[in-house]
Amino acid sequence: MSLPVHLVESLDGASPGTLVEVTGDEAHHAVAVRRLREGEQVVLTDGRGTSATGSVASTGKRVFSVTVESVAQEPRPEPAITVVQALPKGERGELAVEVLTEVGVDRIVPWAASRSVAVWKGERATKSHAKWQATAREAAKQSRRSWLPTVTPLASTADLAALVAEADLALVLHENATLPLGALVVPEAGRVVLVVGPEGGISPDELTVLADAGAHVVRLGAEVLRTSTAGVVAVAAVLARTSRWA
Template identity: 30%
Template sequence: MQRYFINEITEEQKAMIMGDDFHHIVRVMRMEVGDHFICCDSKGKQAQCEITEITNDMILASVVEWIETQTELPITVSIASGLPKGDKLEYVIQKGTELGANEFVPFIAARSIVKWDEKKGAKKVERWNKIAKEAAEQSHRSVVPVIPSPKRFNELISYSDGFDYKVIAYEEEAKRGEKSALASIFNKLTVGDSLLVVIGPEGGLTEKEVSELQDHGFVSCSFGPRILRTETAPLYVLSAVSYHFELAR
């Protein structure tokens, strides 16, 4: 059943659809009064709804039944990616959303090749959030990850203060044969905890960046013995989280 994300389902158990989703329901899906779809609100609540009215620019629907199925990871995982070149971040956002990421936090790393332009970047941020929304719909998520404009490194460090656990994907740890740090973090995490994972751009993080992150409570980890690309590492850790917290229990 088709899924749409809205701001809220009212106390009267009514939902209102406008904008691009209105166009998709009416023009693409060709739905009519009486047809059903799933609505997810900003709090993660899900309900099967029935269309009761279609106007020129709005759809009104009523809740038929609430859906209790849980599709979110039991811990909240935020992926902080050093701004990569090309469309690699789009790939991370799409696939990372399917794998359950709660949030993506791009940041400008010392070795980021891309030069971020705030004026031109607004459309790119809009596109990133659209990709996340579409991926959340496709993968039956109840929450859409949010992607802000890229943060500067010092802003990322300040932002990290609100997380329960923080790790760095650091290739030097893999080269040294480190194997236990990530598993140790997983064993400490409990349902409802938050995890921030920092992953560098193509050239990796500098020693200075890693040192500063460690000074602010981050644990540097290897993601196995192989060196992963910047767009592969987020998918590795999200898959590992899913296995550890959803399939192995």
């Protein structure tokens, strides 16, 4: 059985025999909801590649401490995968973030595409972004990731053009594309950017902007996938051709 994973602000100075204290909401959920007990084995991670395994030494109302038994440092995965996710309607945004995090995406960029049904503005934008961040955090713990993915603020199409221009490989999923994703060589290092459009599809103007910035417009297959699942399928197809999944 896999050990439960908890996120901490820092593991600086952690070494076998040292004590690490976990506080706040993370500790409250572990103690009050999961019923964490003294002596239980857990894994702590800072979300930046460092993890520590140890046993719970003590628990409190919103705190618990762990006696460290071992510390591991995992290098940042290469190539780094960024997924630009057009805003879906309803709860499909959180679903997309959850599965993208589980599959190993390094950065998720919410995109206000012209045909997106959902709109992030004002207080709703703040709450929705926070919900995506929380979803990524919990999915990272569930999938036992040492590196926590970043969820950036809402991006415009102009922002995407700059992102695409800086990428080592940029792909835009489109059902009318003639170029199969499998025809392209995936780099073993650097950054791969994958753009997923909204339910209504990417507009011709947006497609032109992204292609002019250097993106390849590609298709996965004959089937048209939902925006909340297209990204994870495409990322799996990309990672299967890299040493990350070797």
